[in-house]
Amino acid sequence: MKEILIExxxxxxxxHVGDSDIAALNKVGLSISKGEFVSIMGPSGSGKSTFxxxxxxxxxxxxxxxxxxxxxxxxxxxxxxxxxxxxxxxxVFQGFNLLSRTxxxxxVELPLLYSGMPARxxxxxxxxxxxxxxxxxxxxxxxxxxxxxxxxxxxxxRAIVNNxxxxxxxxxxxxxxxKTSAEIMDLFVRLNRDSGITVILVTHENDIAAYGRRxxxxxxxxxxxxxxxx
Amino acid sequence: xxxxxxxxxISLRALRANKMRSALTMLGIVIGVGxxxxxxxxxxxxxxxxSEEIDSMGxxxxxxxxxxxxxxxxxxxxxxxxxxxxxxAEAIKRECPAxxxxxxxHSGTAQVVFGNxxxxxxxxxxxxxxxxxxxxxxxxxxxxxxxxxRSIAKVCxxxxxxxxxLFGGIDPVGKVVRIKKVPFTVIGVLGSKGQTMMGQDxxxxxxxxxxxxxxxxxxxxxxxxxxxxxxxxxxxxxxxxGQQQIEELLRQRHRIGQHQQDDFTVKNLTQMMQTAVxxxxxxxxxxxxxxxxxLLVGGIGIMNIMLVSVTERTREIGIRIAVGAxxxxxxxxxxxxxxxxxxxxxxxxIILGQAGSIAVAKLAGLPVIISPLSIAVAFGxxxxxxxxxxxxxxxxxxxxxPIDALRYE
Ligand SMILES: Nc1ncnc2c1ncn2[C@@H]1O[C@H](COP(=O)(O)OP(=O)(O)O)[C@@H](O)[C@H]1O
Ligand SMILES: [Mg+2]
Numbered sequence: 001m002k003e004i005l006i007e008x009x010x011x012x013x014x015x016h017v018g019d020s021d022i023a024a025l026n027k028v029g030l031s032i033s034k035g036e037f038v039s040i041m042g043p044s045g046s047g048k049s050t051f052x053x054x055x056x057x058x059x060x061x062x063x064x065x066x067x068x069x070x071x072x073x074x075x076x077x078x079x080x081x082x083x084x085x086x087x088x089x090x091x092v093f094q095g096f097n098l099l100s101r102t103x104x105x106x107x108v109e110l111p112l113l114y115s116g117m118p119a120r121x122x123x124x125x126x127x128x129x130x131x132x133x134x135x136x137x138x139x140x141x142x143x144x145x146x147x148x149x150x151x152x153x154x155x156x157x158r159a160i161v162n163n164x165x166x167x168x169x170x171x172x173x174x175x176x177x178x179k180t181s182a183e184i185m186d187l188f189v190r191l192n193r194d195s196g197i198t199v200i201l202v203t204h205e206n207d208i209a210a211y212g213r214r215x216x217x218x219x220x221x222x223x224x225x226x227x228x229x230x
Numbered sequence: 231x232x233x234x235x236x237x238x239x240i241s242l243r244a245l246r247a248n249k250m251r252s253a254l255t256m257l258g259i260v261i262g263v264g265x266x267x268x269x270x271x272x273x274x275x276x277x278x279x280x281s282e283e284i285d286s287m288g289x290x291x292x293x294x295x296x297x298x299x300x301x302x303x304x305x306x307x308x309x310x311x312x313x314x315x316x317x318x319a320e321a322i323k324r325e326c327p328a329x330x331x332x333x334x335x336h337s338g339t340a341q342v343v344f345g346n347x348x349x350x351x352x353x354x355x356x357x358x359x360x361x362x363x364x365x366x367x368x369x370x371x372x373x374x375x376x377x378x379x380r381s382i383a384k385v386c387x388x389x390x391x392x393x394x395x396l397f398g399g400i401d402p403v404g405k406v407v408r409i410k411k412v413p414f415t416v417i418g419v420l421g422s423k424g425q426t427m428m429g430q431d432x433x434x435x436x437x438x439x440x441x442x443x444x445x446x447x448x449x450x451x452x453x454x455x456x457x458x459x460x461x462x463x464x465x466x467x468x469x470x471x472g473q474q475q476i477e478e479l480l481r482q483r484h485r486i487g488q489h490q491q492d493d494f495t496v497k498n499l500t501q502m503m504q505t506a507v508x509x510x511x512x513x514x515x516x517x518x519x520x521x522x523x524x525l526l527v528g529g530i531g532i533m534n535i536m537l538v539s540v541t542e543r544t545r546e547i548g549i550r551i552a553v554g555a556x557x558x559x560x561x562x563x564x565x566x567x568x569x570x571x572x573x574x575x576x577x578x579x580i581i582l583g584q585a586g587s588i589a590v591a592k593l594a595g596l597p598v599i600i601s602p603l604s605i606a607v608a609f610g611x612x613x614x615x616x617x618x619x620x621x622x623x624x625x626x627x628x629x630x631x632p633i634d635a636l637r638y639e
Contacts, residue, residue, distance in 0.1 A: 058552060058632050079556040086404065086554025097549050097636060101247055113236050115555040 002033035004067075005165065005198055006055060006079045024050040026221035027064065034165065037192045039209035039224065039229075040202045042218030048202045049170055050138050052222040053220070055200065056089050056168045069165075086115050091195075092157025092169040096151040097141040100159075104130060105139040115162060129157035133187060150178035156187060160197065165189065169201045173208055181210035185211045237559065241566040244539070252571060255535045255559035258528030259575030260582060261616065263608050265521035267583025270604040272590060273514025275597035280510050284503040286423040286432065288364040290330075291468055291499040292473055293324075294382035294480070295458035298460065313493040316440070316454040318483060322441040325479055328472035333360030334459040336440055338448040343408040344396040351392055353409055353436045355443020361387070361420075363462040378417075379439040384446065389435040412446050414438065445636040460499075469498055522611075528575065529615040532568050536623035540564065547627050548635025561621075567618020569613055578614025580605055 012026040025047045041047050053059040054066060057073060060081075066074045073084065090111075091097075098107045108126040117125070123193065130136055133153040140193055143151055151170060159167050171190065173181035189211055191197045203209050216227040245252045296313040319334035337354040354360070355621065358374045378385050386409065393402050402416045423432040444450050461471040473496050480486075480494050540547070547560060587598040 053633055056552075082551065082554050082556045085552060091552055097545070097552075099546055099549060110550070111553040113233060113240075114550075114556070114559055116233050119236075162554075175478065 004031055005036075006032040007031070007067040008055070008207060009065055010065030011051075011054060011066060012062050013047075013059065014062040018094050023221050025054070025061075026206070028221070028223055030216065030223060030226070032198065035192070035196045035198055036214060037199045037212045038201065038214045038216060040200065040216045040218060041204070041206075041209050046218040047221040048218050050221075052170045052200070052202060055166075056091060057084045065207060082114075086111055087162050088164050088166060090154060090156075090162070090164040090167045092152065092155050092159050092167060092172045092173040094159055094174040096143070096148075096155050096175075098151060098154055100143055103140050103142055104135060104146065104154045104157075107143070108161050110158060111162045125161055126157070129161040130154070132191075133157045133162065138200065147180075148176050149183060152176065152180075152184055153187070156184070156191075160191060160195070164197075166198045166200065169199065171202050173203065173205070176198045181208060234562070237562050238566055238570075240563055241570055244543075244563075244567055245570060248539075251535060255531055256571050256575035258580065259525065259572050259612055260528075260579040261527040262521065262525030262615075263576045263612050264583035264586060265524050265579075266608050266611070267580055267600070267604060268280055268586040268590065268598075269513060269517035269521040270608075271583070271587035271598040271600045272596060273510065273517050274599040274601055274604070275515060275591070277361050277507060277510040278599050279597050280506045282424070283426055284500070284507070285501060287503065288366075288460075288462065289500065290444025290461060290463040290469055291363065292461040292469065292476065293458055293497050293499050294318075294461060294476060295495055295497075297493065297495060310452055312455045312457065314456055314459065314480070315485065316456055318480060319456065319459045321483060322459075322476055322479060326472060326475035328463050328468035328475055330462045330464045331359045331363050332461050333357060333363045334440060334456045335360060336443050336448060336450060336456045338443075340410045340436075340447060342392065342396065342436065343411075344402075344405065345513065347396045347398070349377070349392060349395045351389075351434050351436055353438060353440050353443065353447060355440040355447065357440055360460060363435065363460050366423065367421040368418045369421045370401070371416065371543040373418055373435065374439055378443060379441050382441045382445055383439060384414045384418045384442055385439065386414040387420060387437040388416055388452060389420050389433040390422045390430050390432040392436055409436065409438070440512035461543075466500070469500060469602065473498055500608055525615060529572070529619040532571055533619035533623060534548060534617065535571075536568050536620055539567070540623045540627045541612035543627075544630065544635045548632045548638065549631050551630065551632040552636060554603055557628045560630075561624040565617060565620040568623070569616035570618030572612045572619075573609070576609050576615075578610055579612065583608070 008031070009029045011025060011028045012023060015022045015024055028051065040048050040051070061074055064074070065072060068084065068088065073081070076084070094184055099110070105123070105126050108129050109122045112122040112125060127136065127139065130139055133156050135150060135153050135157065138146060138150060143154070146154065167188070173184055176184065185208060188199050188201065192199045201212060209215055213228060213230055215229050216223055217226055281401070294314060316334055319332045322329055323332040333356055335354050335356045337352060339350060340353045340632055342349050342351055357378060361373060374385065374387060390403060396402070396407065402419060405416050406413050407416060420433070425431055438447070461472065461476065463469045476491070476496050478597065481492065484493055486492060550560060584600050587600055590596055591598040
């Protein structure tokens with residue numbers, strides 16, 4: 001058995017809207033080992049993004065526990081969570097989320113700014129990351145000068161620049177055409193295989209989900225199936 | 231760990247991205263700081279002018295003149311009925327221990343002629359003491375002496391304005407001028423004392439011995455009558471004692487009973503001038519306070535723009551928080567933006583404020599003094615305005631929920 005990286009149990013997230021409570025996530029239990037490539041599927045509104053936000057320490061659960069690398073993350077405060085996001089987690093969102101009017105290189109450097117790395121080292125690491133995603137010739141381009149696929153590569157470079165052990169990708173190919181999607185997925189596979197990065201990926205599409213080696217299905221805030229694939 | 235230089239770079243970039251808005255926001259601070267600097271400079275100038283006048287007046291001075299200043303009933307104004315005399319002056323000098331010197335004075339305006347030039351000025355008859363009391367230097371010739379007074383000599387000492395108007399380049403010492411058609415020999419020329427606060431020219435004056443003034447120029451109503459006397463106390467601390475001693479002595483000499491009103495007035499000139507200094511200081515504070523309000527308005531302008539900026543950049547803030555920016559990373563970013571605006575605005579305001587002060591000095595002829603302290607204070611103040619008005623928007627930004635912020639359109 002491989003080393004456990006993520007372990008959640010009884011994880012719930014209740015939203016209070018007006019007078020009613022919505023359980024976006026209802027007592028979910030899941031454990032993910034180092035180096036896994038997990039695909040998450042489920043109908044819209046089933047709680048996938050809510051789950052990813054909790055795993056990504058962007059949100060805190062209403063109840064339940066979340067152990068990340070053996071640390072109970074559910075009781076950490078805002079700045080402690082920021083630090084975890086900074087050096088343990090790389091985000092790749094559907095809507096790229098890059099800083100506008102900022103070059104690819106500077107976008108990739110962003111997490112390193114907040115970990116207090118010296119400028120020269122920051123630049124080297126960012127260049128490395130951009131090389132890994134195949135964008136070494138676009139470092140001075142701003143997001144509006146890049147295609148969707150290239151923007152998503154910048155986001156991936158930003159996700160890996162801090163050597164984070166986990167990449168969380170919430171519908172990363174949602175805005176991309178099939179060919180570009182395949183290129184992006186190949187990149188995730190390569191990062192997972194060559195660098196041992198744990199990838200957790202949310203998608204609607206079966207052929208995208210098929211890149212993973214484990215498939216978790218959500219419905220109404222609960223996990224309804226969890227199986228190894230391929 | 232917060233990386234200050236990087237945070238500063240981020241802030242500067244955000245400001246550059248919105249040049250016009252940044253410039254307009256700064257304008258408020260520019261005007262505020264400029265106004266503070268100009269007002270303080272003008273106020274300091276006014277105070278300096280008052281101080282200069284105190285110095286030109288001479289120190290530790292009391293003045294005694296006829297009549298009472300009490301405003302009760304239909305009593306005439308001060309000096310309206312001549313009551314003090316040369317003998318009073320001598321008695322004061324002799325009998326009041328706190329008094330160092332007494333300069334009695336009997337004066338009037340007169341037409342003065344030299345050659346084909348003529349000039350109307352104030353002629354003061356006095357003893358040699360008066361010029362000593364006023365600490366007034368002779369720059370050419372010699373001062374008046376006791377001998378001049380005793381011999382009723384027709385000699386005079388001229389102020390600079392009189393010299394300029396009558397002589398035009400000729401050395402006046404030894405020349406003869408006619409005052410009210412009486413020939414006087416010029417024995418000395420006074421150094422310049424400049425204008426008073428009220429814009430009166432102190433150098434437009436002629437001094438003659440008091441005996442000569444009374445016998446040849448302005449005939450008194452009764453023998454020995456004088457209009458006023460200037461008195462120098464031995465020291466600052468002796469001013470109050472001196473005033474009391476003089477009052478007691480004169481009441482005695484003028485036979486004024488317990489419940490009767492004085493027929494003379496003793497004023498503490500030095501104290502009056504100090505009052506003027508205080509008024510000037512209060513004026514400065516008042517002007518500064520009014521100017522500070524515009525600085526405050528400028529600060530509110532910064533806060534307004536920073537709030538707009540935080541809202542517009544919600545998504546950016548979300549991204550930063552998502553990749554690991556901590557509370558103070560975000561706070562500092564926005565505070566530095568605000569402080570940069572206010573400091574640059576403050577810097578420009580200091581320059582413009584100085585330029586404005588100098589312009590006022592030139593155009594209105596007001597003295598202005600730009601003290602390094604006021605510049606330092608204005609600069610520190612504008613930085614403080616940035617921190618103060620930048621804090622709330624920065625605080626708001628730092629508390630954004632990253633999930634909502636990332637979804638913000
Ligand atoms: N901020 C929120 N406030 C209220 N309800 C929310 C909020 N975010 C998500 N939800 C609700 O939680 C449920 C799960 O949402 P989400 O996790 O985004 O679904 P998915 O990503 O699987 O489409 C939905 O019913 C959604 O309406
Ligand atoms: Mg979703």
